[in-house]
Amino acid sequence: MEITTKQYKRCDLVTVKGRIDSATAPQLSDAFDAIVHGGRFKIAVDLGSLDYMSSAGLRALLAVQKLCKRYNRGEVVLAAVPVRIHEAMDLAGFLPLFKTFDDGTAAVGYF
């Protein structure tokens, strides 16, 4: 799994490629930790190149969403969610928790 973070004026864009499961989810959490520890709480996550995600990924996303939304200081939004992952998020009741956008540009533009 490959994670890249790009800092924009008003938010950070995290791009995830590959697969998120129990083995790789800690790397995702680390990437989010690095952002919030820098005092930044507006995050767009581009899932366009993600092939697979298990509940380990959902947990990581939920944890950072809770943190970012605290005190209304920010939010995590998702971009380019692949159809299979979207279905799984729906199954897990996660869709109401995240705004989704068609692509990274739109997601960054939201902030």
Place this chain on the structure above:
Amino acid sequence: MRRFFYTYMRTEIFLANCNQLNDMREFVRQAASDAGLDAKQIYAVQLATDEACSNIIEHAYEGRGNEQIEITCNVQDDGLIIILHDHGKTFDPDAVGEPNLTTNLSNRHLGGLGVYMIRRLMDEIHFESSPESGNILTMLKRKSKGDKE
């Protein structure tokens, strides 16, 4: 074009470690494809297997790195049966409560999310456990009806 489906039973033993999850998913992915499941069903089988094995690794084996999970794929005419066998602590999916998925963000807890998803991803699941045999989780995914090629 008419596809011919083979029926077979194949068992592989995996180290109960998270870095083996990819191999476990690939093993069942192949069987799901051989069973004639569609793309959505194949993904569901991989995800259910991942969630179940992750639970075995974390709860049945409590994160010990040197244990094993035996996975059997039973490819049949009407679908696929996956059997997961471990010798860890009893982890009974029936005893796991449901996660609360409708409350707002701050109240949400995810205990039981993996089991919840397995139940919704697969058509049937069955769990048995005994000191002699260990834990056996059986999951079934039926092929779509009216499968035409």
